[in-house]
Amino acid sequence: MTEISDHDLVVLARFDPEAFAGIVNRYSGKLKRYIHRLSRVSSEEGEDIVQEIFIKAYLNLNSYDDRLPFSSWMYRIAHNECISQFRKRRARGIDEQYDLDNDAVQRLISDLSPERDIDNLLRKEFVAQILDKLPDKYKSVLVLRYLEDKSYEEIADILEKNPKTVATLLNRAKKMCHSLITHV
Amino acid sequence: MNSPHPTTEHTTTSDAVMTQIKQKHLAPIPRWRFVLLNIGLWASGVAAAIVGALGVCMIIVVLKDSQWQLLSTRPHSGALIIRTLPYLWILLLVVFVYLAHKLVRHTRYGYTYAPLYILVISLCVSAVGGGVLYVSGIGNAFVSFIDDHRPPFHAMFIPQYAIFEDSAEGLLRGRVTKIISSKEFDLKDPRGEEWVVDISNASITGNIVENAIVHAAGEPEEGRVFRADVVLVMPGERGSRMMGGPGIMYFQAR
Numbered sequence: 135m136t137e138i139s140d141h142d143l144v145v146l147a148r149f150d151p152e153a154f155a156g157i158v159n160r161y162s163g164k165l166k167r168y169i170h171r172l173s174r175v176s177s178e179e180g181e182d183i184v185q186e187i188f189i190k191a192y193l194n195l196n197s198y199d200d201r202l203p204f205s206s207w208m209y210r211i212a213h214n215e216c217i218s219q220f221r222k223r224r225a226r227g228i229d230e231q232y233d234l235d236n237d238a239v240q241r242l243i244s245d246l247s248p249e250r251d252i253d254n255l256l257r258k259e260f261v262a263q264i265l266d267k268l269p270d271k272y273k274s275v276l277v278l279r280y281l282e283d284k285s286y287e288e289i290a291d292i293l294e295k296n297p298k299t300v301a302t303l304l305n306r307a308k309k310m311c312h313s314l315i316t317h318v
Numbered sequence: 319m320n321s322p323h324p325t326t327e328h329t330t331t332s333d334a335v336m337t338q339i340k341q342k343h344l345a346p347i348p349r350w351r352f353v354l355l356n357i358g359l360w361a362s363g364v365a366a367a368i369v370g371a372l373g374v375c376m377i378i379v380v381l382k383d384s385q386w387q388l389l390s391t392r393p394h395s396g397a398l399i400i401r402t403l404p405y406l407w408i409l410l411l412v413v414f415v416y417l418a419h420k421l422v423r424h425t426r427y428g429y430t431y432a433p434l435y436i437l438v439i440s441l442c443v444s445a446v447g448g449g450v451l452y453v454s455g456i457g458n459a460f461v462s463f464i465d466d467h468r469p470p471f472h473a474m475f476i477p478q479y480a481i482f483e484d485s486a487e488g489l490l491r492g493r494v495t496k497i498i499s500s501k502e503f504d505l506k507d508p509r510g511e512e513w514v515v516d517i518s519n520a521s522i523t524g525n526i527v528e529n530a531i532v533h534a535a536g537e538p539e540e541g542r543v544f545r546a547d548v549v550l551v552m553p554g555e556r557g558s559r560m561m562g563g564p565g566i567m568y569f570q571a572r
Contacts, residue, residue, distance in 0.1 A: 158332040181334075184331060197347070294429040
């Protein structure tokens with residue numbers, strides 16, 4: 135039996151709310167991880183945010199256009215919701231931990247500062263410090279590119295920016311990171 | 319349906335979301351609303367570009383009628399010319415081209431175009447539209463309206479009015495009310511004041527006829543006499559809206 139596509143799930147969910155559970159099951163893990171990579175939130179708050187993302191996705195199901203990968207559309211909603219939530223959290227001064235796995239952190243450090251030799255144990259905190267110091271627009275492209283492993287086109291669709299703009303943002307983010315790394 | 323095997327974590331999230339959907343009786347927003355929103359954004363973007371076109375049209379009108387030829391004969395001509403630039407219309411153009419660019423960027427696939435590309439296209443639409451509005455006479459009709467009604471802040475719309483309404487600058491603008499002789503005519507300025515314009519030593523461009531709108535550079539003298547050095551008659555319909563009647567005199571440009 136072949137796996138039902140995202141597109142078909144969306145078509146079903148427009149008429150049958152129960153089918154939307156399939157979308158939630160398929161994306162909740164990825165989106166929770168993305169939320170925790172993008173900012174320091176507790177698992178409870180991450181759960182609240184992800185539920186809010188799915189409610190918004192459900193309400194806006196009819197705005198989804200299948201010329202866009204469904205995954206990018208979900209990440210776009212997640213990204214917008216995260217940015218909105220993080221601004222509120224930042225105003226309250228809440229601080230938790232990023233969800234950074236070793237492979238992603240290694241990939242990021244290798245690309246940004248290959249000459250820098252950092253102890254494995256310090257890497258996560260090191261990357262967390264760097265991400266904290268970056269403006270949201272740079273942090274978002276870095277997380278999507280290096281931690282979520284998204285292509286430039288996918289990032290462009292998620293952030294609703296032109297692919298060339300994404301390339302420019304990523305370049306600037308890398309330069310800023312490199313500068314921060316040499317000073318940390 | 320063969321979705322990935324739900325873990326406890328997935329099930330919890332899924333259950334919570336489905337419970338909310340059922341309890342709050344949520345349903346997807348109808349598709350037509352999104353279609354309408356997208357059409358609205360495009361329409362607003364085009365409307366903003368058209369307002370920008372009005373700005374371009376008025377920039378052409380103001381620059382074309384700015385009488386730099388006359389102003390250049392005055393002391394401090396550079397400062398006078400700078401005062402005649404159509405700042406309000408340039409601002410209108412900039413604001414509405416930027417607005418058009420922002421609106422188009424927020425349409426469904428607007429983000430896929432480079433911001434500079436949308437900005438240049440918006441500017442081109444406004445420029446072409448402005449040219450069309452100018453050729454169709456809308457700009458001149460607007461100036462005629464300002465001429466006839468003199469609304470508050472009219473000098474903001476057509477900045478050279480402020481300069482030509484200050485006779486101390488040695489500049490005068492108004493409508494010819496009567497041809498007295500080949501050396502003099504009566505003129506009513508936009509404030510309603512009557513002048514006798516002495517053109518015995520003036521360089522004249524155009525036909526001075528009754529009801530023509532003229533611009534003059536020279537020196538004001540006592541008794542509301544203006545000794546003109548240069549006289550320019552507004553060309554076209556605005557400059558020679560003749561009310562008919564005899565006594566039309568023709569002056570050959572020197």
